[in-house]
Amino acid sequence: YPPSFLHFFWWAGVSTLLYLLSDLFMLRFILQRTFIMVLTMLTLSLVLFSLVNLEPNLRKLALEQNNNRMSHEAVNSWLEKNGYRRPFAVRYGEWVSGVVTGDFSYSTRFRKPVNEVLPKRLGYTGILAFWVLVTMVPAALLIGILSGMREGSALDRSLSIFSVTTTATPEYVSGILFTVIFASWLGWLKGVSNVNDITIANFTLPVMTMSIYGMGYIARMTRASMSEVMTSQYVRTAHLKGLAFGTVVFKHALRNALIAPFTVILLQFPWLLTGVVIVEKIFNYKGFGWVLVEAAENNDINLLLACSLVSVVVVIGTQLISDVGYAYLNPRIRVES
Numbered sequence: 001y002p003p004s005f006l007h008f009f010w011w012a013g014v015s016t017l018l019y020l021l022s023d024l025f026m027l028r029f030i031l032q033r034t035f036i037m038v039l040t041m042l043t044l045s046l047v048l049f050s051l052v053n054l055e056p057n058l059r060k061l062a063l064e065q066n067n068n069r070m071s072h073e074a075v076n077s078w079l080e081k082n083g084y085r086r087p088f089a090v091r092y093g094e095w096v097s098g099v100v101t102g103d104f105s106y107s108t109r110f111r112k113p114v115n116e117v118l119p120k121r122l123g124y125t126g127i128l129a130f131w132v133l134v135t136m137v138p139a140a141l142l143i144g145i146l147s148g149m150r151e152g153s154a155l156d157r158s159l160s161i162f163s164v165t166t167t168a169t170p171e172y173v174s175g176i177l178f179t180v181i182f183a184s185w186l187g188w189l190k191g192v193s194n195v196n197d198i199t200i201a202n203f204t205l206p207v208m209t210m211s212i213y214g215m216g217y218i219a220r221m222t223r224a225s226m227s228e229v230m231t232s233q234y235v236r237t238a239h240l241k242g243l244a245f246g247t248v249v250f251k252h253a254l255r256n257a258l259i260a261p262f263t264v265i266l267l268q269f270p271w272l273l274t275g276v277v278i279v280e281k282i283f284n285y286k287g288f289g290w291v292l293v294e295a296a297e298n299n300d301i302n303l304l305l306a307c308s309l310v311s312v313v314v315v316i317g318t319q320l321i322s323d324v325g326y327a328y329l330n331p332r333i334r335v336e337s
Contacts, residue, residue: 033323037316045099048308049092052301058084061299065108099309109300117291118306124195125280125287128206129272136211137218137265141258144222148257151227160223167216175209175282193285206283214271218264225260229253266322270315 061084062075070078079085098105104114147159182205183191189204229235235253276289284290288307295303 030320030324033320037320040316041312044312045096045309046092048305048312049095050088052304052308053084053088053091057299057301061108061301064299095305104306105302107295107300107303109294109298109303114303114306117303118288118310121286121288121291122310124285125273125276125289127195127198128203128210128276128280128285128287129269131203131207132210132214132272133268135207136215136268139211140215140218141222141261143215143219144261145226145254145257147219147223148226148230151223151230156223159219163216163219163223165216166212167220169213171209171213171278172282174212175205175279178205178209179282191283193283195286206279206285209279209282210272210276214268218261218268221264222257222261226253226257229257232256263322266318269318270311273311273314 058079059075062078063070066074066078076085083091095105102115104118106112107114107117110117143159143163147156147163150156179191182189188201190202191205193202193206230253232253273288276285276287277292278289279285280287280289281293288310291303292307294300295307
């Protein structure tokens, strides 16, 4: 991107943050949520570190890194030599200090530092998630708005059936069906996605699989919000004033109807990290989900901890943004607080 483009977004972000911090309520709200987020992250990191360092996992790691026929004494010797027999508090403290400084240790699966493995894979998943959001969010909002505008109509029933069907169909089912139809029978698209080949034929199937599944949930929430707004008093008043139906929808109803879907859309980011585990495995797309499966199958403790921590940060971070954004968009929360 050109420097002017990056400067624009940097100044826009700083301006927005300063505007929010100028509001005392928002400042207190952000500080409270940030404190809860940090406390939650520490608690979850302790739980994750305890689970992946259980004795069966450590023994499996020793066997995989050496010889599956190692004796009990040889396993204990290897664990002692590599520092896995040190006190739990010492090892956890070293891991936390490493995370704070950006050092996630060494990946036993890829034979290189985790810092060299994970960022690239996250970038691949970020590209996939970007195209999923670009496809899913506008389509879902359009479906929800059209359904909620005329609740109970034939169009509403048809779109509601479509939304429920897509939500009830898991990714592994739709992914296999799309592969059979569009890759095997028709031959239009590729059944295996290459991370270095960003083309329509290569990216369409994984994007379509994830978009179809998430689209129904956002559409249903948008429909419910739109239906509620269309029966509110100020919308009825606008109708009685003789305003055109389109004017009532776009100038009066739409803004308030999108408050609830805003939270739902932000909460799709954690789902994208969990959804890609299945989709990336089906289409052999070697992003974050693929690395997470590889770390779990090969008992790569350090890489598994890093992936889990990234997931926790994304979940809690998007929840924080969602809470702050919802409080900013909905004045009633300020009054109640």
